[in-house]
Amino acid sequence: MSRLAQTHGLTEIQQEILSTVRDFVDKEIIPVATELEHRDEYPQDIVDGLKELGLFGLMIPEEYGGLGESLLTYALCVEEIARGWMSVSGIINTHFIVAYMLKQHGTQEQKDYFLPRMAAGEVRGAFSMSEPGLGSDVSAITSKAVKEGDEYVLNGQKMWLTNGGTSTLVAVLVRSDEGHPEGTAAHKSMTTFLIEKEPGFGEVRPGLTIPGKIDKMGYKGVDTTELIMQDLRIPANRVLGGETGRGFYQMMDGVEVGRVNVAARGCGVAQRAFELGVSYAQQRHTFGKPIAQHQAIQFKLAEMATKVEAAHAMMVNAARKKDSGERNDLEAGMAKYLASEYCKEVVEDAFRIHGGYGFSKEYEIERLYREAPMLLIGEGTAEIQKMIIGRRLLEEYRVQG
Ligand SMILES: Cc1cc2nc3c(=O)[nH]c(=O)nc-3n(C[C@H](O)[C@H](O)[C@H](O)COP(=O)(O)OP(=O)(O)OC[C@H]3O[C@@H](n4cnc5c(N)ncnc54)[C@H](O)[C@@H]3O)c2cc1C
Numbered sequence: 001m002s003r004l005a006q007t008h009g010l011t012e013i014q015q016e017i018l019s020t021v022r023d024f025v026d027k028e029i030i031p032v033a034t035e036l037e038h039r040d041e042y043p044q045d046i047v048d049g050l051k052e053l054g055l056f057g058l059m060i061p062e063e064y065g066g067l068g069e070s071l072l073t074y075a076l077c078v079e080e081i082a083r084g085w086m087s088v089s090g091i092i093n094t095h096f097i098v099a100y101m102l103k104q105h106g107t108q109e110q111k112d113y114f115l116p117r118m119a120a121g122e123v124r125g126a127f128s129m130s131e132p133g134l135g136s137d138v139s140a141i142t143s144k145a146v147k148e149g150d151e152y153v154l155n156g157q158k159m160w161l162t163n164g165g166t167s168t169l170v171a172v173l174v175r176s177d178e179g180h181p182e183g184t185a186a187h188k189s190m191t192t193f194l195i196e197k198e199p200g201f202g203e204v205r206p207g208l209t210i211p212g213k214i215d216k217m218g219y220k221g222v223d224t225t226e227l228i229m230q231d232l233r234i235p236a237n238r239v240l241g242g243e244t245g246r247g248f249y250q251m252m253d254g255v256e257v258g259r260v261n262v263a264a265r266g267c268g269v270a271q272r273a274f275e276l277g278v279s280y281a282q283q284r285h286t287f288g289k290p291i292a293q294h295q296a297i298q299f300k301l302a303e304m305a306t307k308v309e310a311a312h313a314m315m316v317n318a319a320r321k322k323d324s325g326e327r328n329d330l331e332a333g334m335a336k337y338l339a340s341e342y343c344k345e346v347v348e349d350a351f352r353i354h355g356g357y358g359f360s361k362e363y364e365i366e367r368l369y370r371e372a373p374m375l376l377i378g379e380g381t382a383e384i385q386k387m388i389i390g391r392r393l394l395e396e397y398r399v400q401g
Helices: 012-038 044-053 071-084 086-105 108-119 247-283 295-323 329-353 355-359 364-375 382-396
Strands: 125-128 144-148 151-162 169-175 190-196 202-205 208-210 224-235
Touching: 012 044, 012 071, 012 086, 012 364, 044 086, 071 086, 071 247, 071 295, 086 108, 086 125, 086 151, 086 169, 086 190, 086 247, 086 364, 125 151, 144 169, 151 169, 169 224, 169 247, 190 224, 190 247, 247 295, 247 329, 247 364, 295 329, 329 355, 329 364, 329 382, 355 364
Parallel strands: 125 169
Antiparallel strands: 144 151, 151 224, 169 190, 202 208, 208 224
């Protein structure tokens, strides 16, 4: 599908990267995605292919062995990949957030140590804020780090780690009251720890257990896990940025670029749903003509395509704003909110166009139908986006006097 979701003003290098990724998606991802998803199988061959393409280092600076590309390039690649299979974009996303956080906030030693191997895809990142008792309300985190000599001892339980099993580096946000007076605001007493571990399940490092995969309704293939810390000892030089009390801000910075990424995923899934809908509508006949010739179906297609265009434009705008060095929380929140809502609606319409066949596992739309809801939740629910958008609007449009 070339007419929709065009991006103007791309450099030759960006166009080349995107065309390579699109080709990879069409040849290596789309043909196998639904089968692997139904088996909840990790797409190792696809991941190896992405490593070869350099996608794990797309935004990591060239001095660390990455491609040093912009957030826009990254987001457009994610859009293409999600068009093929959303789970694959999930495999890259947490890695990208951790690499971004290291690049922005890491000490020089941490950057030198992790980034080159992350760019090569040898070290793979996951990030962990959520706990069994909280997701939206990050300030309520109960996992705790206590300083003992030149180490920290971590205890607590984390929930919903995308790539929890396959990753070898987890950025974990915990409460660390050390060094901060009693009664310090919650967001000022949190610290991000860089925790290295073996991939897999069970005790993957003394004091650190990844119990197993959470069985999900969709977004299969990529592993999502819990993480349990029992007297887990982490050296002080693995505090992100070397300073405690900065974790909340570091994570929020990571999640902000992650929101553009989720918007891009919404765009990709919606594009694929549109492609499936417009194709099916021209092949299925009722009452003597293709259903695409019934005005009710044409209207659906018109609405779907309009939503694909609008979401893409907002996602590109949010990415470009960040790349220009400006604050983009408003645009990222809007793009994430709109793209995920539209994605769900476009997928729903494509599903309806398929009639009964949409309910059959033989048709790709069945997978998309189970994937789209995840985007309403990940990197902050719709309600949380609206809180961010609302707060920012009131800052911008404050009535004087
Ligand atoms: C497949 C999957 C992968 C994930 N991967 C990760 C990951 O890699 N790392 C990670 O840290 N987390 C991850 N998460 C967790 C995700 O970020 C949280 O699920 C999400 O932030 C919502 O939190 P919650 O589930 O605790 O819902 P809650 O916070 O309990 O919210 C429940 C409902 O209440 C609403 N709500 C909450 N507060 C308010 C309010 N103030 N005003 C109005 N409405 C409100 C919410 O919008 C929602 O509708 C993942 C989740 C899923 C499903």
